[in-house]
Amino acid sequence: xxxxxxxxxxxxxxxxxxxxxxxxxxxxxxxxxxxxxxxxxxxxxxxxxxxxxxxxxxxxxxxxxxxxxxxxxxxxxxxxxxxxxxxxxxxxxxxxxxxxxxxxxxxxxxxxxxxxxxxxxxxxxxxxxxxxxxxxxxxxxxxxx
Amino acid sequence: xxxxxxxxxxxxxxxxxxxxxxxxxxxxxxxxxxxxxxxxxxxxxxxxxxxxxxxxxxxxxxxxxxxxxxxxxxxxxxxxxxxxxxxxxxxxxxxxxxxxxxxxxxxxxxxxxxxxxxxxxxxxxxxxxxxxxxxxxxxxxxxxxxxxxxxxxxxxxxxxxxxxxxxxxxxxxxxxxxxxxxxxxxxxxxxxxxxxxxxxxxxxxxxxxxxxxxxxxxxxxxxxxxxxxxxxxxxxxxxxxxxxxxxxxxxxxxxxxxxxxxxxxxxxxxxxxxxxxxxxxxxxxxxxxxxxxxxxxxxxxxxxxxxxxxxxxxxxxxxxxxxxxxxxxxxxxxxxxxxxxxxxxxxxxxxxxxxxxxxxxxxxxxxxxxxxxxxxxxxxxxxxxxxxxxxx
Numbered sequence: 192x193x194x195x196x197x198x199x200x201x202x203x204x205x206x207x208x209x210x211x212x213x214x215x216x217x218x219x220x221x222x223x224x225x226x227x228x229x230x231x232x233x234x235x236x237x238x239x240x241x242x243x244x245x246x247x248x249x250x251x252x253x254x255x256x257x258x259x260x261x262x263x264x265x266x267x268x269x270x271x272x273x274x275x276x277x278x279x280x281x282x283x284x285x286x287x288x289x290x291x292x293x294x295x296x297x298x299x300x301x302x303x304x305x306x307x308x309x310x311x312x313x314x315x316x317x318x319x320x321x322x323x324x325x326x327x328x329x330x331x332x333x334x335x336x
Numbered sequence: 337x338x339x340x341x342x343x344x345x346x347x348x349x350x351x352x353x354x355x356x357x358x359x360x361x362x363x364x365x366x367x368x369x370x371x372x373x374x375x376x377x378x379x380x381x382x383x384x385x386x387x388x389x390x391x392x393x394x395x396x397x398x399x400x401x402x403x404x405x406x407x408x409x410x411x412x413x414x415x416x417x418x419x420x421x422x423x424x425x426x427x428x429x430x431x432x433x434x435x436x437x438x439x440x441x442x443x444x445x446x447x448x449x450x451x452x453x454x455x456x457x458x459x460x461x462x463x464x465x466x467x468x469x470x471x472x473x474x475x476x477x478x479x480x481x482x483x484x485x486x487x488x489x490x491x492x493x494x495x496x497x498x499x500x501x502x503x504x505x506x507x508x509x510x511x512x513x514x515x516x517x518x519x520x521x522x523x524x525x526x527x528x529x530x531x532x533x534x535x536x537x538x539x540x541x542x543x544x545x546x547x548x549x550x551x552x553x554x555x556x557x558x559x560x561x562x563x564x565x566x567x568x569x570x571x572x573x574x575x576x577x578x579x580x581x582x583x584x585x586x587x588x589x590x591x592x593x594x595x596x597x598x599x600x601x602x603x604x605x606x607x608x609x610x611x612x613x614x615x616x617x618x619x620x621x622x623x624x625x626x627x628x629x630x631x632x633x634x635x636x637x638x639x640x641x642x643x644x645x646x647x648x649x650x651x652x653x654x655x656x657x658x659x660x661x662x663x664x665x666x667x668x669x670x671x672x673x674x675x676x677x678x679x680x681x682x683x684x685x686x687x688x689x690x691x692x693x694x695x696x697x698x699x700x701x702x703x704x705x706x707x708x709x710x711x712x713x714x715x716x717x718x719x720x721x722x723x724x725x726x727x728x
Contacts, residue, residue: 198647222680222681223680224680245717
């Protein structure tokens with residue numbers, strides 16, 4: 192049911208762990224729904240110089256976390272903010288339909304971590320994360336751009 | 337892959353070689369329609385009669401009380417709908433439990449939409465119904481009690497004898513879904529006052545797509561398939577002769593071997609449970625420690641998700657199953673795990689391992705050897721575990 196790419200990122204996830212002096216941390220999802228994604232960012236001069244994740248969830252959740260970290264590593268904040276759930280899923284050669292919400296989670300986790308960075312650096316006053324990544328509770332539309 | 341260890345015998349079992357060989361002639365050689373009068377037809381008829389005797393013998397019933405179906409789900413549907421519609425004039429109330437198989441629950445839902453009333457008895461944290469709850473739920477309109485013999489996920493065995501006694505005293509029909517129990521536990525329908533019983537061939541080394549419904553003599557039940565005279569006209573359609581022959585052989589072997597099989601599985605399962613509890617922290621055993629199927633072990637590992645666990649085990653050659661939402665395609669974990677009071681997040685981390693004839697103690701030791709590092713690895717990746725390690 193999973194592509195080889197998904198299985199590769201599930202068995203050998205990239206960037207697992209924590210960053211001690213992270214300046215952007217985002218956590219989305221809900222244990223009740225079966226997945227939680229936590230992203231740590233180290234941002235210097237608007238560039239994501241390091242990124243790590245921790246995920247509680249199924250193989251698709253782990254693989255999308257891993258792929259999302261790969262896609263934003265070394266990118267500027269603006270580039271990272273343009274990351275879409277579709278881009279994550281496409282980079283994994285697709286996800287089964289029932290697992291598409293996992294890619295939303297990855298997109299939202301990255302955004303939440305960047306929001307946190309903005310708050311910490313005083314660029315915005317408070318976090319305005321719109322999606323907490325829990326599909327049961329979520330009313331946010333995710334674009335298929 | 338070095339090893340392959342199948343630990344999902346509650347999902348299905350392989351067809352025993354003897355069973356397969358016994359079935360073989362009934363595909364091409366002895367292919368006759370059992371309803372035909374000539375030799376090959378008569379041969380098929382005889383084979384079906386013998387299989388019916390084997391099923392009847394295995395559960396202490398009479399042959400004429402055994403009706404072949406396509407399997408457990410059909411038997412459950414027939415029992416519920418057949419009794420409900422045939423006894424509508426007596427009442428419209430059915431009692432079942434919160435942890436039944438979907439074949440029971442969804443048939444109940446169907447009947448609820450058609451004017452029947454269903455009580456779903458709760459279970460305690462071990463998955464057992466309360467006999468007092470059952471007594472209290474009985475109304476003058478109650479026409480059927482349907483309680484599973486043993487649960488497919490957590491293996492809990494219900495107090496079937498007590499339930500049967502109450503049902504008999506009150507004059508209410510008692511159906512049990514014994515799909516998981518047959519072959520594992522000795523069952524006698526008279527001793528236990530069972531009026532209807534569902535069973536399925538592939539759970540005890542018979543073929544898939546064949547099962548039976550035991551219907552006690554004089555139980556009022558509607559026919560399930562209208563058509564020809566097969567199965568006394570109650571379940572019409574040309575018989576699945578090879579399947580029936582296979583079911584008969586499988587249940588005959590299972591009944592002969594039930595005690596030895598039971599103690600073999602018990603030993604393996606206890607070895608596994610002991611090993612897991614000793615080696616892995618933050619784990620609980622789901623279901624009752626004693627009143628459980630001999631081959632069933634079901635654990636909830638905190639902070640990790642079941643599908644990830646299954647895939648990691650699969651890579652190590654171990655086939656198992658989980659009640660996690662992610663392995664079922666829905667967002668909710670298994671209704672059974674929620675009914676025994678597990679939090680959603682803990683239910684997501686459940687793992688079911690069910691033993692069978694070919695498993696050995698070495699298999700158990702191998703599982704213990706690979707399971708511990710897999711659980712560790714997934715926990716190291718889990719933000720939930722991180723919180724626990726930090727003490728908040």
